[in-house]
Amino acid sequence: MSNCSDHNLCINSALTEAEKICNQKNIRFTDLRRTVLKIIWQNHKAIKAYDILDQISGMNFSAKPPTVYRALDFLLENGFIHKINSLNSYIGCPHPLQNEQCYFIICSSCDEIEECSDENITNAIKTVMEKNKFTHKNIAIEIDGTCNSCLENRK
Numbered sequence: 273m274s275n276c277s278d279h280n281l282c283i284n285s286a287l288t289e290a291e292k293i294c295n296q297k298n299i300r301f302t303d304l305r306r307t308v309l310k311i312i313w314q315n316h317k318a319i320k321a322y323d324i325l326d327q328i329s330g331m332n333f334s335a336k337p338p339t340v341y342r343a344l345d346f347l348l349e350n351g352f353i354h355k356i357n358s359l360n361s362y363i364g365c366p367h368p369l370q371n372e373q374c375y376f377i378i379c380s381s382c383d384e385i386e387e388c389s390d391e392n393i394t395n396a397i398k399t400v401m402e403k404n405k406f407t408h409k410n411i412a413i414e415i416d417g418t419c420n421s422c423l424e425n426r427k
């Protein structure tokens with residue numbers, strides 16, 4: 273999938289954005305939180321918690337698993353990352369302030385995930401929720417398949 277030309281820009285903007293939001297909310301963007309976010313952003317693929325733990329333990333962090341899980345919860349709560357339920361993994365969010373209406377397309381060939389947002393889908397879901405008199409909290413839509421560049425490569 274790789275829609276970015278320079279992934280360092282993705283990483284930098286994600287970290288800068290997170291830092292900015294933390295400053296605005298007056299919450300601490302600790303070294304561990306930053307490192308976990310950076311690990312998750314190493315590519316556009318989802319990463320499992322134990323792979324994050326693995327990479328952390330290879331660094332100079334004395335962080336125990338519960339601390340890392342707390343950092344993950346923090347990143348989730350603040351919208352800096354999303355959980356991909358079908359893969360039981362985490363992915364960085366490129367626009368943490370506007371993630372109410374996002375869904376994910378997951379390429380099962382290159383494993384890359386793209387976050388998309390579409391008002392029409394959100395509105396359709398809201399209408400259905402109203403019809404069912406259900407108050408939703410999270411909307412998670414995960415669509416798996418093959419991205420265009422993987423399809424092209426197969427030819």
Ligand SMILES: [Zn+2]
Binds near residue numbers: 278279282
């Ligand atoms: Zn990128």
Ligand SMILES: [Zn+2]
Binds near residue numbers: 384420
């Ligand atoms: Zn692909």
